[in-house]
Each structure stands twice: as structure tokens, then as C-alpha cells.
Amino acid sequence: MKTFQEFGLEPKILRAITEMGFEESTPIQEKTIPLAMEGRDLIGQAQTGTGKTAAFGVPLIHKIAIQEERIVALIMCPTRELAIQVAEEIGKLGRFKGIRSLPIYGGQDIVKQIRALKKKPQIIIGTPGRLLDHINRKTIKLDDVQTVVLDEADEMLDMGFMDDIQSILKLVPAERHTMLFSATMPSNIQKLAQQFLRNPEHISVIPKQVSAPLIDQAYIELNERQKFEALSRLIDMESPDLAIIFGRTKRRVDELAEALQKRGYAAEGLHGDLSQNQRDNVMRKFRDGSIDVLVATDVAARGLDVSGVTHVINFDLPQDPESYVHRIGRTGRAGKEGTAWTFVTPREIDHLHLIEKVTRHKINKKPLPSIAEAIEGKQKMTAERILDAMQSDAYGEFKGVAIQLLEQYDSVNLIAAALKLLTGEKKEIEIELTPEEPMRARKKKFDVRSSGRRVGGYGSGGSSGGDRRNDRPGGGYGSSSGSNSRYPRKDGSNYGPRDGSSGSSYRGNSSSEGRSSSPRERDYGSGSRDRSKTTNNS
Structure with missing residues (x-):
């Protein structure tokens, strides 16, 4: 395996990599980093746990000039957990160089995100729904984006984000560097790659x-x-x-x-x-x-x-x-x-x-x-x-x-x-x-309210949804079974009130936020009005 010193990286990035405890590159990093530094479009087929984030993060940070004050890189992820995780690693890789990055996802106060965008981040890491929300509000502009990364693309498509991804990519300049990472290569991923990547190199690392x-x-x-x-x-x-x-x-x-x-x-x-x-x-x-x-x-x-x-x-x-x-x-x-x-x-x-x-x-x-x-x-x-x-x-x-x-x-x-x-x-x-x-394994399921159209969801065990109230552990431990708070989805939006009352069960408070009510907007959350008991993952 190559050491990171062999990639010709600047000292500030090497220092960050060393402090993160990395010495030798993983197979996906060894194959991806040289191609990415040359600006070649690529498709990386790799499972989680193989070092994908550093594979695209290192060359991305290497290319960005510190004096840049525009959004020049966009990373799209399927869930808020992954967006947070990728943002953490990008932050660590770019901290000595002084690169500014910002995670954008549903379930977090949108006003807070708008304030953070005014600090001129160079890299945006976001879920497709919330990204589109900001684009529609004109709080995020993609005119200057030079690099796009689609992380866990198969997950995003399984969750019904194909239209959102296509809408976003059409707003990014055609002359750009695009990297797509996916554990599997079904036909819809191949179609997406043909539409938006230029003569991509295919890298496969299946451990x-x-x-x-x-x-x-x-x-x-x-x-x-x-x-x-x-x-x-x-x-x-x-x-x-x-x-x-x-x-x-x-x-x-x-x-x-x-x-x-x-x-x-x-x-x-x-x-x-x-x-x-x-x-x-x-x-x-x-x-x-x-x-x-x-x-x-x-x-x-x-x-x-x-x-x-x-x-x-x-x-x-x-x-x-x-x-x-x-x-x-x-x-x-x-x-x-x-x-x-x-x-x-x-x-x-x-x-x-x-x-x-x-x-x-x-x-x-x-x-x-x-x-x-x-x-x-x-x-x-x-x-x-x-x-x-x-x-x-x-x-x-x-x-x-x-x-x-x-x-x-x-x-x-x-x-x-x-x-x-x-x-x-x-x-x-x-x-x-x-x-x-x-934790529940990700399940593909059908939303009867969307005429049988498959949308992403998280089934509980073998069921396809069910009453979320039944997912609570038994009594004791200070549980609040009578509360009217909402269960958050994986990417931040809510399943609906626990008490079974009617409400904006799949769409947050779209009327107050000026959003459309498409079922795939589940990562919009409920903006500044969100009162869900979200999990703190840091």
C-alpha cells in the first residue's frame, strides 16, 4: 500500500492525515486519489468501512484554494447521519489548511443553516431534499461548483432521490469534476453515470x-x-x-x-x-x-x-x-x-x-x-x-x-x-x-399515499412501517410515553405525532416553510419549527 506522502499532497493535509492516525492508504484511496487529483471523473465501487470519505476528501481539499469564497465543491449523501459523518472527516482533513465546510440536512433549523452559509463555506455536504430547499430559497447557488461527489449513490436512489439529484446536477456547470461512489452498480446507477459523468474511470474495491x-x-x-x-x-x-x-x-x-x-x-x-x-x-x-x-x-x-x-x-x-x-x-x-x-x-x-x-x-x-x-x-x-x-x-x-x-x-x-x-x-x-x-435496517417500502411509488423508509424489523409508538422500549428509564413529540426519520424529518393525532406526518410543516409536498422531501425536516427529539451524534 502507498503512504500518503507518495501522493504529492501539501504538508498541511499530510499533518491532518497523520493526526487522524492514518499512515498507509486503503485500496480505494490508493486507486482514487491519483485519478481525482488529475480531475478525472470516476465511479468508485466500494462498501462502507473502506475509507471512501478520505478517498474523495483528500484530493478535494488539496485542489481548493484557501482564499476561495464561493461554494466550489458539493457532496451529496442519502441521510443526515452520513452527511454529519462526512462533514466531520472533511473538517478534520482540511483544518490545518483552513478549508471551510458545512453540512446541510433536514431536521436542523434552516435559519441556523442560512446564517452559517453567510460565512462562505467552500464545501457543502448535504442531503438532496434540504439542498433543493436552499436552492429554491436562493440561499445556495451552484454556479461556481467545480467538483461534485455522490456518496452512497445506490442508497440515494433507493430512497427515491433520483429526481432531486438530477435537478441539482442540472444546476451545476457542465464543466466540472464528478465522482460517484456506490456499493452496488444497478442499472439506475449506470444510467445516472451515463447522464452526468464524462468518460469515467471505474474503480472496484470489494473486500x-x-x-x-x-x-x-x-x-x-x-x-x-x-x-x-x-x-x-x-x-x-x-x-x-x-x-x-x-x-x-x-x-x-x-x-x-x-x-x-x-x-x-x-x-x-x-x-x-x-x-x-x-x-x-x-x-x-x-x-x-x-x-x-x-x-x-x-x-x-x-x-x-x-x-x-x-x-x-x-x-x-x-x-x-x-x-x-x-x-x-x-x-x-x-x-x-x-x-x-x-x-x-x-x-x-x-x-x-x-x-x-x-x-x-x-x-x-x-x-x-x-x-x-x-x-x-x-x-x-x-x-x-x-x-x-x-x-x-x-x-x-x-x-x-x-x-x-x-x-x-x-x-x-x-x-x-x-x-x-x-x-x-x-x-x-x-x-x-x-x-x-x-437501530432499524433500511427497508424499501411502498407509500400507499403516493400511488404505489416506492419511497425510502426505515422498516422496524420485518415490518414495513407500523405504529412507531410500538417501537419504544418498555417502561422505566424516564420514558415519556405520553408526550406529543415526533419521531425523527433517519435524515431529520418526522414520522408524525406519537399520540396518533393527525398532522403533517410525512411532510413536516411544509405550509409554513413554503415547500412542496412531494413524498421524497422527507429530509426537509420542519426547519426552525422542528421540535423533534433528535439524536445527537457527536
Whole structure:
């Protein structure tokens, strides 16, 4: 594999790449970056988890002049989660050069986005519906765009965005550089490529297995309310040297870190709201072993390179297979074996199967650890600590007391008491965590209100929609089952009120925002009027 130094990149970009923990390029990056830097149109066929974002992001940032004050690059993504994720990586790659980028997606206050656009970003990362909204408002102009990237194009077309994409691309100058990335190459993708790309190079990188073979992967199926007890037992049973636990949101990370501390574990949280000093302090403790459990969000853990991480635990299932690969890749490094556990609720089994399909790796199901297994694990760890101390020969000063005790007491009882003391008492403190909505695999479904026209949607398990109220976990954990807030779609718009009342169930408040009511506008959100309980993904 080539190193990034071999691509002829400017030092500020190389510095950003180094600080993100990347050294050698991945196959898709090695093939894409040289062609993209030459301005060649290309079709990249690659699964998530292969480094696509850097493949198009690095040459994009390399080409943009820092003094540029126009929108010169447009990246289109199917969902707001992907738009946020791509924007994060583009921000990191371009931070030392000073490149300005902005994510545009439904579900976020449109007035806030309009204010951000006045700071003259050079790169826009957006979902098609919200992009069209801004184009219609004349808050985004594409007259000066020189590069267009279509990321996960097959997903965008599956979600019904073909018309939107065509409308947007017709507004971009014909003399442009276009890159299309897709995991699959169905006929509609080929048609799109023929229409908008000029003699594209076709790059195909289909990995045999995305996830690392040295990582022992397993999942536990359980209910949301069982997760914390399962985590406590798992830590006790496995006795990790260093473990990273992944939560989906900043709130989850904060609550989980605090709960583990209450139970007596040496744990701290890491997420995007921490200052650089706080981050550095947490990471210093984790590296020197002052804490042995790090609870983190995906964004916070990107680029982390800590040797000796023996376990990764996905407390919440990640949004997509790429995130799963990034998460478990924190362990099993430098030829060492690692272990990755994933908690999956019954409604998330389909999403787990999607991860297995993309990573081409079967994840074994294992039972919830029992209390007996947890106790046995803690006792084993304590015994190992005693044996390690014996190997060190640094216990001579204690031999006198040991001889005296052995003369008075039974040796088995003495060692049992010592083991009990060293193992410590588990603090039986009641823990309540705010539940997270389950991840659901993406399903193609038909909207009867659109004359059978297929639109994108997210089915819950094997169903094709259903009452979203039934997707809520059981009681407890401070759930607000009686509230009138809305369930957000994947890209930010709402499914409709939880209480079953009528409302703008698929179209947000289009009348107040001056939008059309096409069913594919589901990523428009409800602009400044949005009151949905959206997930914070940083």
C-alpha cells in the first residue's frame, strides 16, 4: 500500500492525515486519489468501512484554494447521519489548511443553516431534499461548483432521490469534476453515470472481509433495560486490561460513565462536547492505566490509537457498518488478539444482519453472562494479580506476617479471605439510563399515499412501517410515553405525532416553510419549527 506522502499532497493535509492516525492508504484511496487529483471523473465501487470519505476528501481539499469564497465543491449523501459523518472527516482533513465546510440536512433549523452559509463555506455536504430547499430559497447557488461527489449513490436512489439529484446536477456547470461512489452498480446507477459523468474511470474495491480476523466478535441479544447489568457482568467476567465502550450519543456516554463510576469501575467518558484539555486528560488516564474503561461516541473515538485495548463493547449498535468496523478496529492491533462484544435489542437484529452482510463476517450469538460467571471472572482476575505479584519477588517484607497468620489460621481460609478483600464488594446501586431508539435496517417500502411509488423508509424489523409508538422500549428509564413529540426519520424529518393525532406526518410543516409536498422531501425536516427529539451524534 502507498503512504500518503507518495501522493504529492501539501504538508498541511499530510499533518491532518497523520493526526487522524492514518499512515498507509486503503485500496480505494490508493486507486482514487491519483485519478481525482488529475480531475478525472470516476465511479468508485466500494462498501462502507473502506475509507471512501478520505478517498474523495483528500484530493478535494488539496485542489481548493484557501482564499476561495464561493461554494466550489458539493457532496451529496442519502441521510443526515452520513452527511454529519462526512462533514466531520472533511473538517478534520482540511483544518490545518483552513478549508471551510458545512453540512446541510433536514431536521436542523434552516435559519441556523442560512446564517452559517453567510460565512462562505467552500464545501457543502448535504442531503438532496434540504439542498433543493436552499436552492429554491436562493440561499445556495451552484454556479461556481467545480467538483461534485455522490456518496452512497445506490442508497440515494433507493430512497427515491433520483429526481432531486438530477435537478441539482442540472444546476451545476457542465464543466466540472464528478465522482460517484456506490456499493452496488444497478442499472439506475449506470444510467445516472451515463447522464452526468464524462468518460469515467471505474474503480472496484470489494473486500473479502472488511473486519479484522484477529478480533473475536460476538453479540448478546437483550432488552434495552437489561443492558447495564449485562455490561457490569461482562466487564467482571472478561476482566479487560483496557476496554472501550461505545454509546450512540453524548448523553448516553455521560450517563454510562457516571453509572460505571457509581458501581466502582474506573471509567470516564469521551465525546465532542469536551474541551481539548479535558479530552487530553481522559486519554492520558486511559493510556497510563489510571482508568481501564473508556466510554466514547463514534466521533470522539475516530483516529484514537491506544495500544493494549483488549475489548471493545458496543453498548449501542452503531448507525452503519462503517462505524462498526471503525469501532472494533480499536482492538486487535499490532498482531494481538482482541474481543468485540455488541449488545443488540430484538428490534435491531435486522440491522445486525446488515452489518454482517457488508463486513462479510458472521458475528456469533452468545448468552447473557450469569451472575455466577461474573463472580468467577472477578475471582480469576484477583488470583492472577496475586500470581503476578509472586513473580515480581517484591513481597519479602510481608513474609513475617504471613508466617504468623499461617501458624494461627487455616491456609485455605486465609487465601479465600484475601481474595474476597482484593476482589472488592460490588456496589449494588440502582442504575437508570435514558433509553435510545433502536437501530432499524433500511427497508424499501411502498407509500400507499403516493400511488404505489416506492419511497425510502426505515422498516422496524420485518415490518414495513407500523405504529412507531410500538417501537419504544418498555417502561422505566424516564420514558415519556405520553408526550406529543415526533419521531425523527433517519435524515431529520418526522414520522408524525406519537399520540396518533393527525398532522403533517410525512411532510413536516411544509405550509409554513413554503415547500412542496412531494413524498421524497422527507429530509426537509420542519426547519426552525422542528421540535423533534433528535439524536445527537457527536
